[in-house]
Amino acid sequence: MNDDSMTSDEVFEAISHPMRIEILRLLARKPVRFADLKRKLRIESSGQLDFHLKKMTGIVVTDSDGNYTLNDRGYAALTAVDMVSRHGWQRRAYIIAFLTYAVMNVYFILMVPLGWWFVIFLITTAWILFYSYWTFIKRRIRLRRNGEISNE
Amino acid sequence: MNDDSMTSDEVFEAISHPMRIEILRLLARKPVRFADLKRKLRIESSGQLDFHLKKMTGIVVTDSDGNYTLNDRGYAALTAVDMVSRHGWQRRAYIIAFLTYAVMNVYFILMVPLGWWFVIFLITTAWILFYSYWTFIKRRIRLRRNGEISNE
């Protein structure tokens, strides 16, 4: 297979199985040899590992010592996996940030003289506005999910 | 299917087919209805579209008007697709940037008095160092690829 002729869907095909994602994560840490991979994945079948490694041709290469490792497209795939995995946390992080903003300002309204409170209010509001823009416009995160397709 | 219980490999399964990636890109632009989707994909079979839309349950939802659209995980998948698609360009962009840096400095060495040239050299070198760090360490781009697995 020509390395440059790979399309996006082929990359995602290469990581659309739990074991292949585990392999991707293992190889991202450090290059690993065949038998080591088998042990770390807790499988006995060589054929199974062979099958999944062949599916990952185009993302996985062998170095001069015979260790399996990721090529640059493999690292791109890894960051794609991380992005999808962490996506739920971006929503949670925003909620926590907003609550912090709210609690902080209520506290300062009650405790701090007007002049100082107003400075804090300006700074934290500018911050939460920028963070909101980044979250909802740039990254297109939504706080509430839409309804699912009804097919059950 | 519970929306929150989706694993990464299921997301990638949902986009590991050319038609499903095309659907993802179409729905990212604006919500589309079933028959419109069929026309834009230039297919006649309703069953085929039904099959692929069902595979995308968990990233695709229907809004109140019956239009198909992406949920937040769908947009995460889209950015993953974009990242993988654009990956080749990150390498090219770096090469162009480096050549610009080199040509610019050669030009200024020849044309500009020493004092000014040194300022420009400092600024552009700081820039190329930061860009190199970002490219090779943070994003793990490689200029030359490693050898492929030999299995042909």
Place this chain on the structure above:
DNA sequence: TCTTAAGGTCAATAATCATTGACTTGTTGG
């Protein structure tokens, strides 16, 4: 020399995926 391990390949089978085409159930315009 015999055994064990590494580093795989291959064939058979079961399970899943993808496509086709027939079918259903509304809705809308003439």
Place this chain on the structure above:
DNA sequence: CCAACAAGTCAATGATTATTGACCTTAAGA
């Protein structure tokens, strides 16, 4: 009322994917 279209569902089929287990070759250690 009828035709045409929207918005699907479903069964059948062939193609592909995933797993298992047998097999092979090479190298090291007892």
